[in-house]
Amino acid sequence: MTAAVASDTVDGNVFGGVDSHADTIHVAVISDNGGHLADAEFATTAPGYAAAPAFLAAHGQVVAIGVEGTASYGAGFTRAARAHGFRVVEVNRPDRAERRRTGKSDPIDAYAAARAALSGRASSAPKDDTVAGIRALHNAARSAVKARTGVLTALKSLARRVMDLTAEHDALTRALNTEVTTANPGLRAAYGVGPDTAAQLLITAGDNPERMRTEASFAALCGAAPVPASSGRTNRHRLSRGGDRAANAALYRIAPTRMAGDPRTREHVSRHTTAGRTKKEIIRLLKRAITREIFRCLSTTVTTPGIADLLPLRRAKNITLTAAAQHFGTWPTTISRLEKGTSRNDDLIHAYRQWLQAA
Incomplete structure (x- = not known):
């Protein structure tokens, strides 16, 4: 003191x-x-x-x-x-x-x-003095509310931007789908080929007409031609890392779609899996097979079966998509895509039409 x-x-x-x-x-x-x-x-x-x-x-x-x-x-x-x-x-x-x-x-x-x-x-x-603690908590709570309000404002702005971009993307995709379907209906109807994939493959083909003379040259263009990768007692091939990478990516998008839902592709995968091949090797073989189909669509006129009568016929028979899908052991969206022409499965289309006519 x-x-x-x-x-x-x-x-x-x-x-x-x-x-x-x-x-x-x-x-x-x-x-x-x-x-x-x-x-x-x-x-x-x-x-x-x-x-x-x-x-x-x-x-x-x-x-x-x-x-x-x-x-x-x-x-x-x-x-x-x-x-x-x-x-x-x-x-x-x-x-x-x-x-x-x-x-x-x-x-x-x-x-x-x-x-x-x-x-x-x-x-x-x-x-x-106990009010001091209350004041501190109150100030912190008010600060949190202000910060939350600022964050919510930013999130609302981002949400509106996302919604606008989504709507724009959907509109552009619909327009693109119309264009590629008109340009090459066979390609667009191929299993697993969506509007973006079809557009990329058409662009690749249009930009490289000199490499569309043979199916092998097109496979090399897309980087899907096998390249020897043997060593010692190991005899194997791998995918080429050259070519048009965008076209190669388009082929890759088709492969898992077919592996998930195409019966022929699933049987192909099962056969090669039993033979001891790895998933990477199976995808390489599958991409090469897809390249052959795509080349035919790009180099020749591939007719697609008519589908205009399917939807009116199903409705006339008062059959739901679910009932049709259950009959064929598939998903309702598969039947819907067939009716809209956004996917192609010639055998299923013929069987579906015969079933509707007999119902």
Whole structure:
């Protein structure tokens, strides 16, 4: 404790004032007529908080103590003073005009707080320091709400952009499907060949007419021609890594589609799996076989069976897609694609038409 020079101690009513800081508090005591009695500095520690009230009580009967920052730096002293039964009042920071007139120091501010308690200018009950925790949580919650609102705004903008792009992509795909179907209906109707795949294969063929003379040259163009990769006792081939990579990717998209749903391709995969070939080797062989079919579609006119009568015929017979699919052991979407002409399976089309006519 650091004490300043004080006047004689009196036994009457006294008032206290506290200027609080992070590491120290400065305590002043005045008489009930405003005379300065003493002031001292204490550390913001448990011993300091115990000594400060005792310092005030030593000068008389403490009527009230004015404290700056009862819910912040002065919270510790406020709790200690109230535990001793003292009345504590909240003191507002002096205004700038008074500071310019009286100056600024810890003792000056402490005596000013004591005078505020004496005059009644400071009469508010001390702020509850538990509110500080509530205030911090409240501020954090408000900050979270603001951040969430900002994020939601960004997400809504992105969602609208995604919806717009999806609608644009769907419209372009429909237009592309019409163009490629008109340009080469046989290619578009081939199993696993969608609008984008058909378009890429037509582009590759159109950009390289000199490599469309033979099926082998087209396979090499697409990077689907086998390349020897034997070593020692191992006799094997691998796919060429040359050629048009976009065309090769188009062939690759066809392969897993057929492996998943085309009976002929599934039998092909099963046969080669039994023979001990790896999945990579099977896909290489499958891509080469697909290349032969695609070459025929690109180099010759491939007629596709008519499908215009299928949908009206099914509806006339009051047969659902599900019932038709169950009869043929396939998915309703498969029957729907046949009726729309978006996929091709000549054998299934003929069988489907015969079944509808006999129903």
